Amino acid sequence: MKSTEKADKNKIKNIFSYAIALSLGLMAFAAHADDCDFATGQGPLVYTVPLTTPNITIGADVPVDTIVHRQRITTDGSRTPYLICHTTNSALPFDIEQYVHVTNTPGLVPGWGGKYAGKLYVTSVPGIGVAVVNDDGTSASVGQPLDFTPLFKWSYPSTQFGAASVMIRNNFTLVFVKTGPIAGGLINGAQLPTVVLDVKGSRSVTGLPRETYRENFSGSINVIAGTCKTPDVTVPLGSYSMDKYFNGSVKTTPWKPFNITLTDCPAFYGTYTNSSNSPGFSVGGAQTPGLRGLNRFVMNISPTFGAIDALKGIIKLDGADDSARGIGIQLATGDASNSSPVPFNLGGAYETRVDSGAPGTHTIPMQARYYQTETRVTPGTANSKAVFTINYH
Template sequence: MRWGFLLNRILILIVLMTSGLFINTGYASCTVNVISNITPMPLQAANITVGADAPLGTQLMWLTYNMNLTQGGKSWNTVTCTDPRPVMVNYSLSKLPMPLASWSPSGAANGKVYQTNVPGIGVWIHQGVQGASAVPISKLATSEYNTAPGSGCATGKCTVMGNYRRWDVVLIKTGPVSPGTVLGSSLPCVQVNYTNDVNTAQNMISNTCMTGSVNIVSNTCKTPDVNVNLGKYQVQEFNGKGSTTPWVDTSIKLTDCPAFHGYNGYGNWYLDAAGTNGPGRPTQNSLELQFSPVTKVLDSIQGIIALNERPGSASGVGIQLAYGTPSSATPVNLGQSKKYVQAIGSQGDVTLPLVSRYIQTESNVTPGSADGMMKFIINYY
């Protein structure tokens, strides 16, 4: 009798619990005042130059897709749901042609960067309403204009901000980059829907895939050795510490440089609901020059190095290096690099103007050979 009574209680509890489970499996019904659409999104940047030395995570392109709906001076989408739970706007990646990248930055994009068809170029989708986020993401829809005073979106019916239909395609550097063409077909497709049930496919208002392509330039210039003849001078021409010989052109002349198309910064290359687009304001590429002296450094701030020490060498003088021309020279600080910004679209040969000269560094000068050596490094950004 006792075991039978317990068994009956257990069965009743199971039936009650199971009945409650079935009650909650129905999906809420939501409607929106816009027609769902499948929209191609053209990539706006034709060419991007990626410097070989640009750090991982460098933002290469930021393309904004802005499909705000404007009515009566306001941007709105009206969402009505049968369930009183808060209205959510859900962003998902409806198509993933490529797998996740092996590297991703910290922050919102961490773990949400995908490969493209060009090695070293990754892509993530940014959504910035109510804080920077990476797609896929679900966000609580906030009310721009409530249909009833004090009702709010939690009632299951509200008019939400139209700029929830805005998101951005972001290309970043994820590894060594080879020249190539990023195809729009290799990028994710983005789907947007409103619902009470997070991450469902109900009430899709847009599904957008990329079209077109972006050409990636990632080459370097040819860098020849620079041999400079500083001339021959008599010891008597040096009359004390700091006395110098005339400046001699020592410019570094780079040849066969790639086209410097620039790369993208925030807010460039956009497409809006009217179908218009902007040409963008690409960040200019730059060449960074830094020196690594082979012979001893005598004065790093003034760019002075010692002569090679070997039998028959002169003494009491050094070699000074400066940026500029003989008529306008600024001593090189050997502890710092210098960037040369390149004009958008420029290519071919690039001259980095430098000059050098002998300078007396000791009280006495003795005759002999007077040569030195310095390595230079060109970084591409």
């Protein structure tokens, strides 16, 4: 009887020792389970990004579906969140996957079918929409506009960065698009979408998924839109004797300079649309102004009575009963100091760039003269008309 009791006690001790060993094994396993957490002070983070360009001018004739402004946003390494991750087996790391999306969005541009359709949001300026376009990650994700659905950017093994420290970064661009007539006003940064970056594991990981950081916007962009007044212009060309002009050796009269004057113009600040050199803001880093594109006047001239030679800019006279015959009027661009102005190609357009930080007046210098177009010239009045049209870009 005593021998049996002793055997039972030994059996109990063995079972107990196995239980302890099993428990220790489980504890050791738990200490190395898959998990991720932020390094101290490294996340989750919230940033507020200012709109950096104070003023832009968008010409009234810029076509709908044109990009009218860009701003790039990056994150400096000193402001980049870091995750500390552990894995049960360094030979079999789990993947950390990054996804980006937007939230707190205003409404979509109603009925929009142009650039970034379905992902272009209204701004506080009617006629301008905004898209948030991803700038880094896989080739499939770069250039993609964001919405509520998380966009996969990239993944990498949890052990890729040495001591299980995983850097989280996010680059994107705000792209502003003309969606209709623009009256001007302020684009309010606080009303733009919020950009959110999340991470998750390729398998079940303690601490994932989670938000790493989000970016809101502040400040404003002053949008100028408008046109100039263009009063009529009368150009006196003078009277000429046929003994001196149109006699076979002299076929033209002297150039007469005049200006097409544009008054009550808005300020022309230009725009920033260059995709490789747009204004940039780095959270915790440098701010870059970007390459400014100047506004443009584009002028077309349509002769009321038709053209004799469109390439040379020669227009017909009005054909009145007392009108001269055998001559026309030649139009050219260039100011009075230019003795050889450039003939205005009536089939094309004249373009000039404009840069001004305040409302004012602008001029397009031109010249005109009589031009013999036939062998025989008959004297008389020599009047004509033309309509000039200015497009603003």
